[in-house]
Amino acid sequence: xxxxxxxxxxxxxxxxxxxxxxxxxxxxxxxxxxxxxxxxxxxxxxxxxxxxxxxxxxxxxxxxxxxxxxxxxxxxxxxxxxxxxxxxxxxxxxxxxxxxxxxxxxxxxxxxxxxxxxxxxxxxxxxxxxxxxxxxxxxxxxxxxxxxxxxxxxxxxxxxxxxxxxxxxxxxxxxxxxxxxxxxxxxxxxxxxxxxxxxxxxxxxxxxxxxxxxxxxxxxxxxxxxxxxxxxxxxxxxxxxxxxxxxxxxxxxxxxxxxxxxxxxxxxxxxxxxxxxxxxxxxxxxxxxxxxxxxxxxxxxxxxxxxxxxxxxxxxxxxxxxxxxxxxxxxxxxxxxxxxxxxxxxxxxxxxxxxxxxxxxxxxxxxxxxxxxxxxxxxxxxxxxxxxxxxxxxxxxxxxxxxxxxxxxxxxxxxxxxxxxxxxxxxxxxxxxxxxxxxxxxxxxxxxxxxxxxxxxxxxxxxxxxxxxxxxxxxxxxxxxxxxxxxxxxxxxxxxxxxxxxxxxxxxxxxxxxxxxxxxxxxxxxxxxxxxxxxxxxxxxxxxxxxxxxxxxxxxxxxxxxxxxxxxxxxxxxxxxxxxxxxxxxxxxxxxxxxxxxxxxxxxxxxxx
Amino acid sequence: xxxxxxxxxxxxxxxxxxxxxxxxxxxxxxxxxxxxxxxxxxxxxxxxxxxxxxxxxxxxxxxxxxxxxxxxxxxxxxxxxxxxxxxxxxxxxxxxxxxxxxxxxxxxxxxxxxxxxxxxxxxxxxxxxxxxxxxxxxxxxxxxxxxxxxxxxxxxxxxxxxxxxxxxxxxxxxxxxxxxxxxxxxxxxxxxxxxxxx
Ligand code: SF4
Ligand code: SF4
Numbered sequence: 112x113x114x115x116x117x118x119x120x121x122x123x124x125x126x127x128x129x130x131x132x133x134x135x136x137x138x139x140x141x142x143x144x145x146x147x148x149x150x151x152x153x154x155x156x157x158x159x160x161x162x163x164x165x166x167x168x169x170x171x172x173x174x175x176x177x178x179x180x181x182x183x184x185x186x187x188x189x190x191x192x193x194x195x196x197x198x199x200x201x202x203x204x205x206x207x208x209x210x211x212x213x214x215x216x217x218x219x220x221x222x223x224x225x226x227x228x229x230x231x232x233x234x235x236x237x238x239x240x241x242x243x244x245x246x247x248x249x250x251x252x253x254x255x256x257x258x259x260x261x262x263x264x265x266x267x268x269x270x271x272x273x274x275x276x277x278x279x280x281x282x283x284x285x286x287x288x289x290x291x292x293x294x295x296x297x298x299x300x301x302x303x304x305x306x307x308x309x310x311x312x313x314x315x316x317x318x319x320x321x322x323x324x325x326x327x328x329x330x331x332x333x334x335x336x337x338x339x340x341x342x343x344x345x346x347x348x349x350x351x352x353x354x355x356x357x358x359x360x361x362x363x364x365x366x367x368x369x370x371x372x373x374x375x376x377x378x379x380x381x382x383x384x385x386x387x388x389x390x391x392x393x394x395x396x397x398x399x400x401x402x403x404x405x406x407x408x409x410x411x412x413x414x415x416x417x418x419x420x421x422x423x424x425x426x427x428x429x430x431x432x433x434x435x436x437x438x439x440x441x442x443x444x445x446x447x448x449x450x451x452x453x454x455x456x457x458x459x460x461x462x463x464x465x466x467x468x469x470x471x472x473x474x475x476x477x478x479x480x481x482x483x484x485x486x487x488x489x490x491x492x493x494x495x496x497x498x499x500x501x502x503x504x505x506x507x508x509x510x511x512x513x514x515x516x517x518x519x520x521x522x523x524x525x526x527x528x529x530x531x532x533x534x535x536x537x538x539x540x541x542x543x544x545x546x547x548x549x550x551x552x553x554x555x556x557x558x559x560x561x562x563x564x565x566x567x568x569x570x571x572x573x574x575x576x577x578x579x580x581x582x583x584x585x586x587x588x589x590x591x592x593x594x595x596x597x598x599x600x601x602x603x604x605x606x607x608x609x610x611x612x613x614x615x616x617x618x619x620x621x622x623x624x625x626x627x628x629x630x631x632x633x634x635x636x637x638x639x640x641x642x643x644x645x646x647x648x649x650x651x652x653x654x655x656x657x658x659x660x661x662x663x664x665x666x667x668x669x670x671x672x673x674x675x676x677x678x679x680x681x682x683x684x685x686x687x688x689x690x691x692x693x694x695x696x697x698x699x700x701x702x703x704x705x706x707x708x709x710x711x712x713x714x715x716x717x718x719x720x
Numbered sequence: 721x722x723x724x725x726x727x728x729x730x731x732x733x734x735x736x737x738x739x740x741x742x743x744x745x746x747x748x749x750x751x752x753x754x755x756x757x758x759x760x761x762x763x764x765x766x767x768x769x770x771x772x773x774x775x776x777x778x779x780x781x782x783x784x785x786x787x788x789x790x791x792x793x794x795x796x797x798x799x800x801x802x803x804x805x806x807x808x809x810x811x812x813x814x815x816x817x818x819x820x821x822x823x824x825x826x827x828x829x830x831x832x833x834x835x836x837x838x839x840x841x842x843x844x845x846x847x848x849x850x851x852x853x854x855x856x857x858x859x860x861x862x863x864x865x866x867x868x869x870x871x872x873x874x875x876x877x878x879x880x881x882x883x884x885x886x887x888x889x890x891x892x893x894x895x896x897x898x899x900x901x902x903x904x905x906x907x908x909x910x911x912x913x914x915x916x917x918x
Contacts, residue, residue, distance in 0.1 A: 117753040280786040281761035283753045356785035363725050437789045470845055472802050473834035475736065475826040477772035678831055683771055686830040
């Protein structure tokens with residue numbers, strides 16, 4: 112029987128966790144990392160514990176606690192999530208773990224779905240926690256059981272850093288055997304190790320530094336680093352993680368004779384770098400995002416007095432922004448080695464000239480779904496607070512409300528309420544109404560709300576509650592009363608929670624009911640102090656999945672005057688014919704009825720059966 | 721074109737979030753593994769999924785990265801006409817375009833911000849530089865039983881070009897579509913395969 116399967120990178124990583132015998136897995140959803148926990152939770156026979164935590168700091172602490180008892184734990188998140196978890200991370204480096212712990216942090220070069228493109232390897236350097244950087248979904252899977260073993264051996268957590276093209280890439284993956292041993296949890300009191308009071312921390316820091324030598328020695332000879340010296344080659348190429356497959360392809364394509372060092376671990380394999388240096392006149396380095404490897408290579412060159420020429424990102428020509436690809440690698444190689452330039456230089460790809468086609472293509476930005484309740488919340492919000500009001504927002508589906516004119520800021524998870532407070536405290540006189548999703552509110556919004564209320568910020572906080580974490584692929588959260596496994600649990604009462612934090616004004620509205628929502632917002636605006644409006648309506652995708660069917664709407668062309676009021680709502684199901692100057696509704700309508708309430712001419716009605 | 725030692729066949733699938741590009745690419749990827757070929761694929765997730773423009777890359781017989789270089793693809797499979805133009809830069813000069821002529825208007829068009837180009841103009845533009853197989857796959861899917869099978873019609877069409885046996889392809893279609901829709905999709909696959917042969 113073949114053990115080769117076609118799978119998503121994140122599914123391969125989940126498989127790696129099973130093969131390595133993971134016992135406690137926690138995380139917070141974030142593209143491109145989310146499917147790892149989703150896959151594990153969906154497995155029928157499960158002999159591990161899996162949870163969605165409320166944020167990354169909490170998730171990391173859950174996994175750390177588990178690893179302190181001697182079991183194998185994993186925490187998953189995206190790169191920006193590690194900022195949230197940075198506090199425990201840096202101290203966890205001091206305590207280390209007793210069992211094994213893998214910190215999976217998915218990076219997103221080019222910001223495919225992120226607010227910045229930070230490089231997690233910097234956290235590895237900063238915290239002195241080793242890091243593994245896979246180049247294919249297969250390697251990603253294979254690295255996980257290794258990481259468990261390695262973590263246990265050095266008694267340290269290990270960072271595992273896939274990038275978008277690994278996490279969301281697909282490939283044939285050869286499966287391996289499943290580790291059936293399950294160490295039992297047993298916490299052993301060791302105050303010097305687990306209690307980081309200054310006295311103990313002072314001792315742990317030199318220990319952590321001491322440990323780096325062992326870590327380096329172990330990783331240097333691991334299968335993730337490999338050096339191929341090529342006869343007569345004057346050029347050495349170093350590539351790490353996914354950049355190594357791009358670089359390899361570029362080298363093959365252009366038939367270049369080069370020695371090749373593939374790096375998959377940090378700290379980097381110093382001996383292999385030295386050997387390559389001794390055998391090359393020039394070294395070209397490809398790595399995704401920051402010049403982490405390059406800096407190390409330059410340091411080693413200086414230490415050894417080598418006069419090898421180091422070419423990478425610091426002085427160019429490898430770009431330090433966006434993601435790499437084969438074309439960029441080809442282009443750089445051609446440039447440096449003065450080869451004939453490849454067919455299509457990378458710059459062409461950068462700004463592909465659509466005029467070349469002499470046809471203007473309409474933009475196709477991602478939009479909120481037809482019938483999405485956030486759209487009507489934003490519509491009413493803008494109406495009540497006015498165009499000149501300030502609308503700080505947050506991270507989730509509702510960020511797409513940027514097209515509705517109600518997303519003025521997006522800083523980070525939970526940043527909407529705090530930014531709104533700051534603006535008010537600065538003396539801003541315009542009305543301020545911020546928006547935050549249910550999951551984001553549980554993540555880090557609650558603290559912001561508590562702070563706003565306590566410090567008397569006169570703002571309105573809108574919790575757009577679609578009863579799910581929709582943007583990252585519909586993960587449950589504490590508002591739903593459901594665990595990741597589908598099991599029922601206590602459901603948070605948002606209103607009671609906000610009141611508990613001290614809010615004097617908390618009201619819930621149904622955003623499909625424009626009139627009611629408008630009244631609630633008006634009262635909230637009047638209220639002096641921090642007011643909370645909860646607009647609650649199921650995510651349309653989730654509603655459809657749970658079998659809710661609404662009758663779609665249609666527009667009577669006779670009655671339509673072409674006033675465009677409904678069109679301006681921005682629902683993808685409403686079209687406007689510029690010739691006939693009439694609006695119409697297409698097959699995407701989910702029957703929310705919001706546009707019907709807007710039309711002053713009663714032209715929009717339910718489709719008659 | 722895909723090159724020796726790197727990949728046997730490079731395919732780009734372009735479309736709009738919600739059209740089923742991922743399922744189309746999964747059918748091909750799974751079929752490749754059944755046909756004992758290594759395969760790499762990359763897809764658009766997250767933000768862009770919600771009605772945005774999406775593109776998938778599939779490389780058959782490839783051990784390296786999933787991203788097809790510029791002008792590298794053997795075939796561009798476009799589930800929507802304007803999306804064919806948008807990703808044309810990935811197609812090699814002697815590559816083929818298989819395109820569904822049924823347009824999906826983006827909100828920028830329905831709300832009057834942009835205009836949608838004439839579909840015939842798009843097709844003749846594509847024909848100026850490349851071999852083109854253009855047909856209304858959505859209509860064919862309706863004939864087969866459901867407009868949602870449009871992606872499988874397109875998979876049928878591209879099956880004429882892939883280094884994978886038709887039987888394996890059809891087997892994977894049946895494995896991956898919802899059980900209730902197997903007959904409709906098998907028919908959709910055949911219809912797509914036939915129309916692209918003409
Ligand atoms: S009822 Fe109107 S607003 Fe709601 S989904 Fe249908 S067309 Fe869009
Ligand atoms: S709001 Fe009513 S009258 Fe105005 S364009 Fe829409 S359907 Fe026509």
